[in-house]
Amino acid sequence: MVRGQAAKAAAREVGVPLLGEPGPHNAITDVPGVEVGMLTLVEGSGALTVGTGPVRTGATVILPRGRAGVGSACAAGTSVLNGNGEMTGAAFVEEAGLLDLPVVLTNSHAVGAAHRGVIDWVVSNVPQRAQRWMLPVVAETYDGFLNDINGAHVQPAAVARTIQEASGGPVAQGSVGGGTGMCCYGFKGGTGTASRVVTFAGRGYVVGVLVQANFGARDELVVAGVPVGRALPDGSQVAEASRPPAGAGSVIAVVATDAPLLPGQCKALSRRVPLGLARTGTSGSHFSGDLFLTFSTANEGALRAGYPQATRERLDEMSFVPWSFIDRFLDAVVQAVEEAVLNALFVNENMTGRDGHTMSALPVEQVIAMVQAGRRP
Secondary structure (H helix, E strand, O other): OOOOOOOOOOOHHHOOOOOOOOOOOOOHHHOOOOEEEEEEEEEOOOOOEOOOEOEEEEEEEEEOOOHHHOOOOEEEEEEEEEEOOOEOOHHHHHHHOEEOOOEEEEEHHHHHHHHHHHHHHHHHHOOOHHHOOOOOEEEEEOOOOOOOOOOOOOOHHHHHHHHHHOEOOOOOOEOOHHHOOOEEOOEEOEEEEEEEEEEEOOEEEEEEEEEEEEEEOHHHOOEOOEOOHHHOOOOEEOOHHHOOOOEEEEEEEEEEEOOOOOHHHHHHHHHOHHHHHHHOOOOOOOOEEEEEEEEEOOOOOOOOOOOHHHOOOOOOOOOOOOHHHOHHHHHHHHHHHHHHHHHHHHOOOOEEOHHHOEEOOOOHHHHHHHHHHHOOO
16 A cells, blocks of 8 residues: 655646646545545566566555445546557446446456455445445556566455555555556656646536556657657667557546536546547557546435335436536646646656566656757747
8 A cells, every 4th residue: 555645746846837726636636535545566576477476566446435435326427549458347337327336447457356356345344335236447557568467466355455545635646556567658657646626606626637657659758748758768678579569558547526517528528538648649559548437526316326126216416517618627637637647757766577677767857858948938
């Protein structure tokens, strides 16, 4: 379990000019009630031995209404830019427009363990919710360049424990949680988060984003509108035959808000995630699985997910932002996604994993100098 502030400064803190007003932690947990937990596994070095290591992986859990709110449905919607990836439970989210279980992000071959971990935690802690079907949302990106991905290192019990330990407040970034072994734009990537405050009808709402960034080719990277990637050295140190295809990988984005939205509006926010990704340079590689989920924590109690025969007949009611005012929330998604991806790169360190494969951290000082030079009038 890794929590708290990261050792390195985030993109905004070192002078990257970014649009929008962030929340107090500039994190998905700025949305009231949202809790995040990190399982970070870093063990061993040297040659790969499947089942032993080296291990560079983990899991990130997101609880939309916190542990106390598991089973209380949120409006939700998903979107896909490129389907070379997996997000379990997405079909049910699309069918019913709701989400009421913890969300987990992990590596591609740990989806089953994470799925089981959510079920085990609910059975033990929310037994009334366990009386009906559970279709947890578990999404993945591939960390096999650095990690013993075929070893069963992410275990259901550890995922369940991470749910139990999740909390609000600051969120660690970089090589933590499900992002531990991930790479982005040819440098060390991983977990990033950001938030934006949006005012509507005299009230402030928050749009928060968490990304698991494992995508993009080095020469695509753009920071604050400046194409820095083409001038940077390759961040990987590995034999050419072991190098992953340029742009290969995936990105998962989870968008949260306390603004009252309909499920279709949640889907609309999910569809804007690629615009934020594009601001960082990617054109969306075929070998990248780019899957997105948005949920709204407003309207608690309005969406009932129980068996029909267990629910008294009555009409439900929801408040929602009129479609004519939705653009400011779409803007917030684009801005927060861009910043979350940059944070995953900026708040990071070099990492060496299996078979000596090394991925260097983004050379932040060089990038800042290029951004400042590139933005001079």
